[in-house]
Amino acid sequence: MKVYIVQDGEGVACVTQWAGKMNPGRLNEANILMTKEVNAAVEGALEAGADEVYVQESHHFALELLHDDIKLVQGASAMDDSFDAQFFIGQHAMSMTEDGILSHTFCHAGVRQMILNGKPIGEFGWRAVFAASMGVPSVFISGDEAACREAVKMQENIVTAPVKKGLGLHSGVSLSPVKARNLIKVKAAEAIKRTIAGEFKACCPSGPYELLIEYYNPLVAERALNHAGVTRLDATTIKYCAEDFNSMFKFRNFSALIHGIGF
Secondary structure (H helix, E strand, O other), X not given: OEEEEEEOOOOOOOOOOOHHHOXXXXXXXXXXXXXXXXXXXXXXXXXXXXXXXXXXXXXXXXXXXOOOOEEEEOOOOOOOOOOOEEEEEEEOOOOOOOOOOOOOOOOOOOXXXXXXXXXXXXXXXXXXXXXXXXXOOEEEEEEEHHHHHHHHHHOOOXXXXXXXXXXXXXXXXXXXXXXXXXXXXXXXXXXXXXHHOOOOOOOOOOOOEEEEEEEOOHHHHHHXXXXXXEEEOOOOEEEEEEOOHHHHHOOOOHHHHHHOOOO
């Protein structure tokens, strides 16, 4: 049983501020909380029958505190069809989510929303579809209630561990770090047991794929036209199409497009 964990920071219990807005002490504290939540998921997964656990670093870990059995992925994604399940830890909701704590889609200052084949999609959905395109189901998510709700809409039987409830973009009610980690460990174990039992199927929408990206800034949309295959629909929206999702995900300019950089 081989598990891939996508790690994020904004959905961690007790975190309600962007990393850049935290003072150095609180930023370090948030990194530690994030690391310990990932460790809890790893512990639950291993105890339930997982053999290997890969973790993709999105925000910086407190590396010395990482679980000894983690295989850390840095830089590019290592997702492929050799994995049996995908987890999301510390996940936030997509942009334009009213009750989502720190809700955004890849770049909170750049992208207003993304739409794939006519449906809004966030970071969870994008990575879940990428994994599903290789036959890997997304079986577990922890984060705020809005992120968990978003995941259930895409895959209704996914195991969820909501660790906080949003009251606004920078406010919420959270479980304590210890209770959040206990919940994550229990639910991660449940997800692995259900994966072993064959309860999950990879759900990937069929192609071809049409991705719309709406930016806040018209200048970013204008500059995006420098990328091959991009067309502009209006002042702030661009379109990119691909026959298969793997090509779209690995589109060499995708990172630049979602972050509005490199133009």
